[in-house]
Amino acid sequence: MDLLRSFFMEDYLEGSRFTARYNLGESGARPRTVGELLTGSGVSPQQAMDTFLSTLLRDSPNWGRADLRDLVAAMHPGTTRDNVLITTGTSEALLLLFRQLRPRKVALAWPAFQLLYELPMQQGAEIVRLPVRWDSRGVPSVDTGEWLALLERESPDVVIINNPHNPSGLVLEPELLERVSRWVDASGATLVGDEHYRFLSSDTEVLGATVYRPGTRSFVTGSFIKCLGCPGLRIGWCVGDTAMLARMQNEKNYTTHTVNPVTEWISHEVLKDLGSSVLTEAREDWRRNRRALASFLGRSQGVYGVAPAGGLVTCIGVRGVAGPKEFEAKLQALGEAGVFVLPLSAMEHGEPSGTHPLERGHGFRLGLGMSPERFPEALEAIERATRG
Numbered sequence: 001m002d003l004l005r006s007f008f009m010e011d012y013l014e015g016s017r018f019t020a021r022y023n024l025g026e027s028g029a030r031p032r033t034v035g036e037l038l039t040g041s042g043v044s045p046q047q048a049m050d051t052f053l054s055t056l057l058r059d060s061p062n063w064g065r066a067d068l069r070d071l072v073a074a075m076h077p078g079t080t081r082d083n084v085l086i087t088t089g090t091s092e093a094l095l096l097l098f099r100q101l102r103p104r105k106v107a108l109a110w111p112a113f114q115l116l117y118e119l120p121m122q123q124g125a126e127i128v129r130l131p132v133r134w135d136s137r138g139v140p141s142v143d144t145g146e147w148l149a150l151l152e153r154e155s156p157d158v159v160i161i162n163n164p165h166n167p168s169g170l171v172l173e174p175e176l177l178e179r180v181s182r183w184v185d186a187s188g189a190t191l192v193g194d195e196h197y198r199f200l201s202s203d204t205e206v207l208g209a210t211v212y213r214p215g216t217r218s219f220v221t222g223s224f225i226k227c228l229g230c231p232g233l234r235i236g237w238c239v240g241d242t243a244m245l246a247r248m249q250n251e252k253n254y255t256t257h258t259v260n261p262v263t264e265w266i267s268h269e270v271l272k273d274l275g276s277s278v279l280t281e282a283r284e285d286w287r288r289n290r291r292a293l294a295s296f297l298g299r300s301q302g303v304y305g306v307a308p309a310g311g312l313v314t315c316i317g318v319r320g321v322a323g324p325k326e327f328e329a330k331l332q333a334l335g336e337a338g339v340f341v342l343p344l345s346a347m348e349h350g351e352p353s354g355t356h357p358l359e360r361g362h363g364f365r366l367g368l369g370m371s372p373e374r375f376p377e378a379l380e381a382i383e384r385a386t387r388g
Contacts, residue, residue, distance in 0.1 A: 068086060106127055107127075110349070111167060134317075138297075148183060169310065344358070344361045
């Protein structure tokens, strides 16, 4: 495996994530404390203190706590704990999985989160871009026929489905997912689902759909840490074939080895009741910020786009921008207004020949992770900085 390049997005985020007045560059929910997670999951402060202070700081089981694996399995119909490997975040799960798959050609929606293509690319894989398009209003979409034609022509051996999609905020249609799954089965390829936003992918259900199907060459990685604003918890999982997970776990023995037992305890408490107040509150914050963003974009004279269908990010275009210099000037104005956003160039997105400004990279990823009380204030700061 070749040396990994700089993680462009992370380098950009690190420069302002702790100092910006309005941090809209992140892809997770507003930060929550350990106390919020536990009390919102039905654990009293006394119970939390007693459990924390009595937790032995020994190794957890190599595969993860059995009861935690049971809870993850229950979110993926047809699986058991033998189909679940607990990892230190989804980044580790994806690293271990790609090292075992060793793909020659990988197809995924573009633009994309760098880790999803960087890991296979540095193993020598070719990347096939399945395009996301935007219309004149900044509404994203994908063309099922175009995707299937690309798959048929390029014949990738791994197809990655990031759903909801980062950075567009798209939730892929069930018909598209079904047709891609059928193509994968017929071709003998492997389907990898990145489902980090699954808890914020449906307006009516706590859990959105999963692309994992028992008995097929499919794997999914997931977590709740972005949806609940606790990325520092570093918990994730991979669901799939037991033999493949065993090979991944063997490599895990050489790196993180096991997940912190305190992290596993907190994660078990969070996942044991999907109707808990902490999950309910997170979903209500998400809905409130989506409504606020939709209302704002409906009247904005400085920017355009739509609220995400799922997840906590969307792509926003800037009105009156004809080229890179004008866009850089708007970014500077946003920074001076205390607004931190992630330019699409930090996700290596931008084609000079693109037919839409967002396809040319003249836009930014907007996160919806601020508290609903402050989010409208941040949006008005965007308007002042970009209007005119």
